Amino acid sequence: MNIQERSGKISHAALQILTARIEPETLTMALGIKPTRQHIKGARRSKRNPKSGIYDANIWIFESTLPETAPLHQHIDDVLKVLEAHPV
Numbered sequence: 001m002n003i004q005e006r007s008g009k010i011s012h013a014a015l016q017i018l019t020a021r022i023e024p025e026t027l028t029m030a031l032g033i034k035p036t037r038q039h040i041k042g043a044r045r046s047k048r049n050p051k052s053g054i055y056d057a058n059i060w061i062f063e064s065t066l067p068e069t070a071p072l073h074q075h076i077d078d079v080l081k082v083l084e085a086h087p088v
Helices: 024-031 072-086
Strands: 014-019 038-040 058-063
Touching: 014 072, 024 038, 024 058, 058 072
Parallel strands: none
Antiparallel strands: 014 058, 038 058
16 A cells, blocks of 8 residues: 555654764764664665665664654654653
8 A cells, every 4th residue: 555545644753863974873872762764874775776876974763653644743742752761
C-alpha cells in the first residue's frame, strides 16, 4: 500500500543533524540518545547498488516512534520528550 492509497492524514517528526566534521557516533555519545538512523559521510546511499550516490555529510536522525496516523503535535512531543530527558 503506498501513500496515495492510505486514507486519512499521515505525519512524522524527526531531529536530523547533518555535519561534515562530527561523526554520528560522537553525536550519539554527546547527546546520550541512540539514533533511529545514521549515515556516514562518503558512504554509498545504497549498499546493493555500487553506482548509487555518496553521502556528502554525516547524518544523525532520531525519529518519532509513533504511528504515522498520530497527529503532528504528538510526533513533535514524542521527539522532544526524549531530548528533554537527555539534557546536554
